[in-house]
Amino acid sequence: MKILTAQQIKACDSATIGKGISSINLMEKASKACADWINDNFKTTHKFLIFCGNGNNGGDGFAIARMLYEKSFDVEVYINENQKDFSADAKINLKKLKQISGIEIKDFSSFSILKDEKTVIIDAIFGYGLNRKLSGNSEKIINKLNQTKIQKIAIDIPTGLYADKLMDENATVLKADFTLTFQFYKRSFLHPETGKFCGKIEVLNIDLDQDFINETETDYFVIDENIIREIYKPREEFSHKGTFGKSILVGGSYRKVGAILMSTLSALKTGSGLTFTIAPECANLILQSQAPEAMFMDSGEKYIEKIGIVDKAVYGIGPGLGKEIQTQKALFEFLKSYKNSIVIDADALNILAENDKINLIPKNAVITPHPLEFERLFGKTENSFERLELARNKAEELQIFIILKDHHTAVITPDRKIFYNITGNSGMAKGGSGDVLTGILTSLISQKYEIGKACIFGAWLHGKAGDFCAEEFSKEAMLPTDLISKIGKVFKYLSS
Numbered sequence: 001m002k003i004l005t006a007q008q009i010k011a012c013d014s015a016t017i018g019k020g021i022s023s024i025n026l027m028e029k030a031s032k033a034c035a036d037w038i039n040d041n042f043k044t045t046h047k048f049l050i051f052c053g054n055g056n057n058g059g060d061g062f063a064i065a066r067m068l069y070e071k072s073f074d075v076e077v078y079i080n081e082n083q084k085d086f087s088a089d090a091k092i093n094l095k096k097l098k099q100i101s102g103i104e105i106k107d108f109s110s111f112s113i114l115k116d117e118k119t120v121i122i123d124a125i126f127g128y129g130l131n132r133k134l135s136g137n138s139e140k141i142i143n144k145l146n147q148t149k150i151q152k153i154a155i156d157i158p159t160g161l162y163a164d165k166l167m168d169e170n171a172t173v174l175k176a177d178f179t180l181t182f183q184f185y186k187r188s189f190l191h192p193e194t195g196k197f198c199g200k201i202e203v204l205n206i207d208l209d210q211d212f213i214n215e216t217e218t219d220y221f222v223i224d225e226n227i228i229r230e231i232y233k234p235r236e237e238f239s240h241k242g243t244f245g246k247s248i249l250v251g252g253s254y255r256k257v258g259a260i261l262m263s264t265l266s267a268l269k270t271g272s273g274l275t276f277t278i279a280p281e282c283a284n285l286i287l288q289s290q291a292p293e294a295m296f297m298d299s300g301e302k303y304i305e306k307i308g309i310v311d312k313a314v315y316g317i318g319p320g321l322g323k324e325i326q327t328q329k330a331l332f333e334f335l336k337s338y339k340n341s342i343v344i345d346a347d348a349l350n351i352l353a354e355n356d357k358i359n360l361i362p363k364n365a366v367i368t369p370h371p372l373e374f375e376r377l378f379g380k381t382e383n384s385f386e387r388l389e390l391a392r393n394k395a396e397e398l399q400i401f402i403i404l405k406d407h408h409t410a411v412i413t414p415d416r417k418i419f420y421n422i423t424g425n426s427g428m429a430k431g432g433s434g435d436v437l438t439g440i441l442t443s444l445i446s447q448k449y450e451i452g453k454a455c456i457f458g459a460w461l462h463g464k465a466g467d468f469c470a471e472e473f474s475k476e477a478m479l480p481t482d483l484i485s486k487i488g489k490v491f492k493y494l495s496s
């Protein structure tokens with residue numbers, strides 16, 4: 001799914017209006033999508049306090065108030081009485097509202113903090129038109145609303161957030177429980193500093209002009225199921241183990257054998273034809289008993305001392321690797337002569353960063369840093385938007401794929417495209433989850449998925465397995481090893 005900028009969305013709204021639907025009817029459609037969602041998710045015993053600004057976001061709020069009232073909800077509307085310059089469509093909807101005797105329209109200042117489980121706040125103060133930090137009465141009311149514990153639904157965007165960038169320093173932003181947004185994810189929903197204000201996101205389709213959307217150029221995408229279903233290749237029946245590639249997982253030093261075991265099991269469960277593990281001798285018994293399908297290639301006693309090159313294989317290197325001097329040397333030697341596809345993770349990345357050997361990363365490699373590993377490799381940035389921009393530059397400069405891990409992991413391609421992943425959850429914030437991802441990616445690439453597609457599919461699959469785990473075991477109790485056991489359920493889900 002494409003992500004458009006606020007400017008592009010505005011142009012898309014205009015293009016849609018140009019194709020026959022009037023602007024007021026488009027607002028009616030957007031508002032109806034919100035009112036229907038609220039009707040489906042809340043009982044009529046709930047009372048809605050709807051806070052409206054003077055632009056089209058406020059216009060949506062007025063229309064939603066009318067529609068909820070017509071659906072038998074109790075509603076109260078709040079406006080900023082100092083602000084009279086309503087947009088044309090907001091004016092029309094405010095006028096319609098004033099004709100309904102059962103709806104009270106009050107000033108922002110008359111709202112006092114309450115604690116009532118049956119009350120819900122709707123934020124329709126500003127949407128993607130916000131172009132400066134909140135101030136005056138709008139800032140005051142958002143601060144007040146944020147102090148109440150009652151549920152809050154933001155229309156299109158939580159007021160105070162920009163669609164495409166970080167908010168200004170010390171900006172006030174509404175902290176929503178739900179964001180009902182129109183047609184597109186906004187980039188700010190997907191970054192940690194800004195996304196935390198959105199709560200659960202619902203993307204409501206309002207039939208914006210598809211031709212315009214198709215023609216609009218963007219480098220930003222959300223990984224949705226349509227993309228995944230296009231990438232996924234069902235397993236060929238006329239096949240043999242050679243058809244599904246050779247995955248070689250390298251890592252697992254003394255006391256960190258679990259990491260490479262999890263990568264190995266993940267590669268197996270993702271469908272690799274032949275799977276090998278290169279690890280020190282101390283890992284032999286553990287790997288052979290826990291992953292008997294994988295072949296063990298020992299190297300060193302407690303730490304890896306040499307990394308052999310197996311022909312026509314894909315390597316996943318780093319989980320539990322450690323940073324012993326002999327391991328570092330082995331890694332450098334290996335990378336100097338290795339030519340095939342590779343996934344580089346964890347300590348392998350740290351070794352390269354600490355020794356200033358980023359130039360050893362081969363072209364078309366996949367690297368999977370978390371934010372701290374990324375910083376060690378490429379330097380500090382001020383925030384996650386800047387980090388992603390730096391990642392785009394580095395992916396292009398080094399011609400590599402970067403999987404920048406986070407709540408919404410981003411896949412960054414050498415041609416500067418960003419694919420945000422929206423599967424996964426905080427139950428995965430446990431040591432070992434990254435090792436599972438490395439195994440999945442290595443396995444997909446060895447099965448001849450194009451590298452970029454493998455990255456997109458792998459990030460999504462990993463998160464989806466996480467979502468199945470959270471459903472079954474809870475975010476607290478689920479473990480990275482549970483992720484491995486749910487990979488199969490994801491494939492079944494895709495093939496059903």
Ligand SMILES: NC(=O)C1=CN([C@@H]2O[C@H](COP(=O)(O)OP(=O)(O)OC[C@H]3O[C@@H](n4cnc5c(N)ncnc54)[C@H](O)[C@@H]3O)[C@@H](O)[C@H]2O)[C@@H](O)CC1
Pocket residue numbers: 010013014023026027028030031053054055056057058060087125126127128129130131132133134135138155156157182
């Ligand atoms: N036809 C359309 O364009 C549609 C628009 N829709 C709604 O319209 C919204 C965008 O509407 P607008 O472009 O009118 O913009 P907003 O309603 O987001 O903002 C209104 C205006 O407030 C002013 N403003 C910006 N920052 C401010 C600040 N900090 N303090 C005070 N005033 C500030 C700006 O001049 C801005 O245009 C969307 O988010 C969505 O909710 C939907 O109704 C769908 C259709």
Ligand SMILES: Nc1ncnc2c1ncn2[C@@H]1O[C@H](COP(=O)(O)OP(=O)(O)O)[C@@H](O)[C@H]1O
Pocket residue numbers: 346370405406407408409423424425426427428429430431432433434435436437462
């Ligand atoms: N809060 C979260 N929401 C979604 N995914 C998460 C969250 N926390 C961690 N993850 C995922 O779990 C993995 C953790 O990887 P990493 O930090 O390398 O851990 P480790 O190396 O200990 O296995 C990443 O793929 C990341 O995207």
Ligand SMILES: [K+]
Pocket residue numbers: 057123124125126127154155156157158159
């Ligand atoms: K809003």
